[in-house]
Amino acid sequence: MKEAYFPQEIEKKWQRVWEETGAFKTPDDSDKPKYYALSMFPYPSGKLHMGHVRNYTITDVIARFKKAQGYNVLHPIGWDSFGLPAENAAMKHGANPETWTDENIAYMTKQLKMLGLSYDWDREVATCKPEYYKWTQWLFLQLYKKGLAYKKEAAVNWCNDCGTVLANEQVIDGKCWRCDSVVEKKYLSQWFLKITDYADVLLEDLDKLAGWGDNVKTMQANWIGKSHGAIFRFPVLDAPNGEKMDVPVYTTRPDTVHGITYLVVAPEYKDIEKLTTPENKVAVEEYRANARKMSEIERLSTDRPKTGVPLGTHCKNPFTGETFPLWTADYALVEYGTGAVMAVPTHDTRDFAFAKKYNLPLKTVIKPADKDLGAPESWDDAYVDSGVLVNSGEFNGMDNESAKKAITEKAVKDGFGEFKTQYRLRDWLISRQRYWGAPIPVVYCDKCGIQPVPEDQLPVLLPKDVDFSVVGKSPITTSPTFKDTVCPVCGGHATREMDTMDTFICSSWYYLRYADARNNKECFNKNKVNHWLPVDQYVGGIEHAILHLLYSRFFTKALRDCGLLDFDEPFKNLLTQGMVLKDGSKMSKSKGNTVDPDEIFENYGADTARLFILSDSPPARDFDWSDAGVEGCYKFLNRVWRLIATNADNISLDIPEIKAGDLNKKENDDLLRNVHIAIKGITNDISNDFQFNTVISKYRELTNAIYDWQSKKSTLDDEDKLVLSFAIVSLMKLMSPVAVHLTEEAWHDLGGEGSIHNQQWCKWDENLAKSSSITLVVQINGKVKDKIEVDEGLSQEEMKEKALSSEKIKSQTAGKTVVKTIVVPKKLVNIVVK
RNA sequence: GCUCCAGUGGCGGAAUCGGUAGACGCGUCGGACUUAAAAUCCGAUCGGGGCUCAACCUCGGUGCCAGUUCAAGUCUGGCCUGGAGCACCA
Numbered sequence A: 001m002k003e004a005y006f007p008q009e010i011e012k013k014w015q016r017v018w019e020e021t022g023a024f025k026t027p028d029d030s031d032k033p034k035y036y037a038l039s040m041f042p043y044p045s046g047k048l049h050m051g052h053v054r055n056y057t058i059t060d061v062i063a064r065f066k067k068a069q070g071y072n073v074l075h076p077i078g079w080d081s082f083g084l085p086a087e088n089a090a091m092k093h094g095a096n097p098e099t100w101t102d103e104n105i106a107y108m109t110k111q112l113k114m115l116g117l118s119y120d121w122d123r124e125v126a127t128c129k130p131e132y133y134k135w136t137q138w139l140f141l142q143l144y145k146k147g148l149a150y151k152k153e154a155a156v157n158w159c160n161d162c163g164t165v166l167a168n169e170q171v172i173d174g175k176c177w178r179c180d181s182v183v184e185k186k187y188l189s190q191w192f193l194k195i196t197d198y199a200d201v202l203l204e205d206l207d208k209l210a211g212w213g214d215n216v217k218t219m220q221a222n223w224i225g226k227s228h229g230a231i232f233r234f235p236v237l238d239a240p241n242g243e244k245m246d247v248p249v250y251t252t253r254p255d256t257v258h259g260i261t262y263l264v265v266a267p268e269y270k271d272i273e274k275l276t277t278p279e280n281k282v283a284v285e286e287y288r289a290n291a292r293k294m295s296e297i298e299r300l301s302t303d304r305p306k307t308g309v310p311l312g313t314h315c316k317n318p319f320t321g322e323t324f325p326l327w328t329a330d331y332a333l334v335e336y337g338t339g340a341v342m343a344v345p346t347h348d349t350r351d352f353a354f355a356k357k358y359n360l361p362l363k364t365v366i367k368p369a370d371k372d373l374g375a376p377e378s379w380d381d382a383y384v385d386s387g388v389l390v391n392s393g394e395f396n397g398m399d400n401e402s403a404k405k406a407i408t409e410k411a412v413k414d415g416f417g418e419f420k421t422q423y424r425l426r427d428w429l430i431s432r433q434r435y436w437g438a439p440i441p442v443v444y445c446d447k448c449g450i451q452p453v454p455e456d457q458l459p460v461l462l463p464k465d466v467d468f469s470v471v472g473k474s475p476i477t478t479s480p481t482f483k484d485t486v487c488p489v490c491g492g493h494a495t496r497e498m499d500t501m502d503t504f505i506c507s508s509w510y511y512l513r514y515a516d517a518r519n520n521k522e523c524f525n526k527n528k529v530n531h532w533l534p535v536d537q538y539v540g541g542i543e544h545a546i547l548h549l550l551y552s553r554f555f556t557k558a559l560r561d562c563g564l565l566d567f568d569e570p571f572k573n574l575l576t577q578g579m580v581l582k583d584g585s586k587m588s589k590s591k592g593n594t595v596d597p598d599e600i601f602e603n604y605g606a607d608t609a610r611l612f613i614l615s616d617s618p619p620a621r622d623f624d625w626s627d628a629g630v631e632g633c634y635k636f637l638n639r640v641w642r643l644i645a646t647n648a649d650n651i652s653l654d655i656p657e658i659k660a661g662d663l664n665k666k667e668n669d670d671l672l673r674n675v676h677i678a679i680k681g682i683t684n685d686i687s688n689d690f691q692f693n694t695v696i697s698k699y700r701e702l703t704n705a706i707y708d709w710q711s712k713k714s715t716l717d718d719e720d721k722l723v724l725s726f727a728i729v730s731l732m733k734l735m736s737p738v739a740v741h742l743t744e745e746a747w748h749d750l751g752g753e754g755s756i757h758n759q760q761w762c763k764w765d766e767n768l769a770k771s772s773s774i775t776l777v778v779q780i781n782g783k784v785k786d787k788i789e790v791d792e793g794l795s796q797e798e799m800k801e802k803a804l805s806s807e808k809i810k811s812q813t814a815g816k817t818v819v820k821t822i823v824v825p826k827k828l829v830n831i832v833v834k
Numbered sequence B: 001g002c003u004c005c006a007g008u009g010g011c012g013g014a015a016u017c018g019g020u021a022g023a024c025g026c027g028u029c030g031g032a033c034u035u036a037a038a039a040u041c042c043g044a045u046c047g048g049g050g051c052u053c054a055a056c057c058u059c060g061g062u063g064c065c066a067g068u069u070c071a072a073g074u075c076u077g078g079c080c081u082g083g084a085g086c087a088c089c090a
Helices: A007-021 A050-068 A084-093 A097-114 A130-145 A195-208 A214-224 A254-259 A278-293 A349-358 A400-414 A510-516 A526-532 A547-561 A597-603 A606-615 A627-650 A666-687 A692-711 A718-735 A740-749 A796-805 A807-813
Strands: A034-039 A072-074 A149-159 A164-166 A184-193 A227-235 A246-251 A262-265 A308-316 A323-329 A340-343 A417-422 A442-445 A449-452 A484-486 A493-496 A537-541 A574-577 A580-582 A623-625 A773-780 A783-791 A818-824 A828-833
Touching (some): A007 A097, A007 A740, A034 A050, A034 A526, A050 A072, A050 A537, A050 A574, A050 A597, A050 A666, A097 A597, A130 A149, A130 A449, A130 A547, A164 A184, A195 A214, A195 A547, A214 A547, A214 A574, A227 A254, A227 A308, A246 A254, A246 A262, A278 A308, A278 A323, A340 A349, A400 A417, A510 A526, A606 A627, A627 A692, A627 A718, A627 A740, A666 A718, A692 A718, A773 A796, A773 A807, A783 A796, A783 A807, A796 A818
Parallel strands (some): A034 A072, A034 A537, A537 A574, A773 A828
Antiparallel strands (some): A227 A417, A262 A340, A442 A449, A773 A783, A818 A828
């Protein structure tokens, strides 16, 4: 065995061997229990970054650990390869997005292999390949048949820089998630998926996800935004055309209904013209035109002063008989609730600000039980806390929580309202006016209208005869061959849908395809999907907390309802890894603080990179990259290598089981114990929340313990060699999921058969994993005063005696009264004195 | 504004159930080996006080203030700071 550690040499060799022998192929049929470990698949942007390295290393270690524990592990990889960057790159360099994507996939595949990841490459998928997007289109058709895909004219988010519409989830702070430019509203006819049909079950089933962090679950719950309240319909008294009509409002505060002093409709409210008097028409039209011009970001800014104009008409409050005026104001949102708000300025901060500005009346209807609030005209803000009702007729004196129910019940009985559950979640807009995506498989017939493309005509291929240099429209529209087609129903002329699907559709089902990646007859075989899914451990970035993870949950539920699979949640356990930072901020090209994985592989090897990326922080927390830390990990691997290499002649792989009492020498017994403690600790640390940072500290502790043991030996007898072999081979096995190449090389150099990665995980003996003597901690009044080495088997009474007979304790308790003594078995004695 | 997460040495972080705070590493300092360097190895490293120094002794210490308990980094209540998500959602 070579004395020196040459990672570059070793790593290339084993990567080749693993590839040639198909070391990581996963059979579908196996007697072993299944385990599905999955990393979020990458977008082929060009090169791996450290975030990828962290993500894939974490999942790889989990996959290898589970395999060693006897599972049949599915650990696949693929490419989320449709999307705008490819198209933009193509436009910039005059190339083709496909070429650009293929080149990136090739390069990044090479890098993934250099990292020593145990993927089953036979299951690789790329969402931009026709053999994949054929099935994306097929799934769209299933959703269409089920009534879950529909087209409608709506105000949608438009990103001018990307030249396409965006889903609500892709608008962050009023800006495009990808290019950060300000999003505008446009009225367009677009395709939507009815995710709102699943709002309730998506929310409820979060409770089933015990293996997800609360942060992600609350983010999803907030996004779905369920609230309970009531719809009230207020009759209009003076509509200019004399029509009898109602204005319905949604409120979560039915208890404040007696305090209404005006009503607001959104500028885009559908009946606004009917509710405007001729005298107010000009001002209202002007206000609406202004609102239309405003960007979303301005419109939604909470600190912008409230504005509005009166419509001139009035409603009657059926609870009080009072009349109140109608206004339009842009703080009412047309997409939420009914698009109209009952305004109770005394008990809502927004209404309060608006009423103050326009001198609208204030009427108190809730006050704290124990004090008076005074005239609302003197308040600085609305009173929004709970209390008892006043000025509310028959409901006076009732606490406001009970009043919510009682008042709504009265409205139901009298026929002008009902209970209502409201969600903030909107339907998922999936049309994109871009080229590099899966075409929406729909045609528009001059006679028959919208027609889905028949399944046997799939895939609808992306045209290749397009001009990528066009500005202001999708390149797909430049294809001379794509647009015109025939109607599948009447055979007459039809035009194809020119929009492609949001790439998040492609990534909403890829984890299903891995179960049956090469199937060219079906999307996936139902039995195979039911066997492998749900994913046992999903690992990826927190940035997908809402987008990808919510969409995938929706897809799984929808496909279950289409009869394609039998489970209702795709990801049983979710690990959201933290970001990789350098000098305290996120690695990014613009900040110039990136570290190139290639350089690390070249200078230190993949094993060092893997070890380091796991070592310094728990996986869920942000990780601060440090060059000194890499160096430290490299030194540690050298230290491990030296330990094995210098002892190679004394190590046998054929180790009989060593039981308690088999060894004669105390130091050998101690080393044996340390090995068992390490096995137990490392196994538990990986099993509980994947605490790889402490796993690695335990590698170091065991390595230190073996070096310490060795420093006391000048020659080795048979017992020494036995215990040394056990210690070193255990260390190698424990490290094999992380230092995948080093341990494989050492295994072979020591004469091992096959691969260390096919060996069983180490087992520990509970009796050997604890020491025979313990440190008895003696406290006085809860403060540690002495530590005594005692035999483990001591009774509580004996522990107490030992403690009290300690010289230190005697001197500190002298002259004081012992009030009480608490004995914690095998741990400590606390003496309470006065 | 609402929701969630976090706060421990110079730094990253450790500490099943409430039971020895600071494992392991990085950095720093000191030493060994060497002609020298690299590599490697050994030792020290929370703060205050006592002792000529050291061993040792002692007090304080996990963002802040209270509380529960024999005992609190850990539990409860209230704050402060940082991060993330949502946000004129009625």
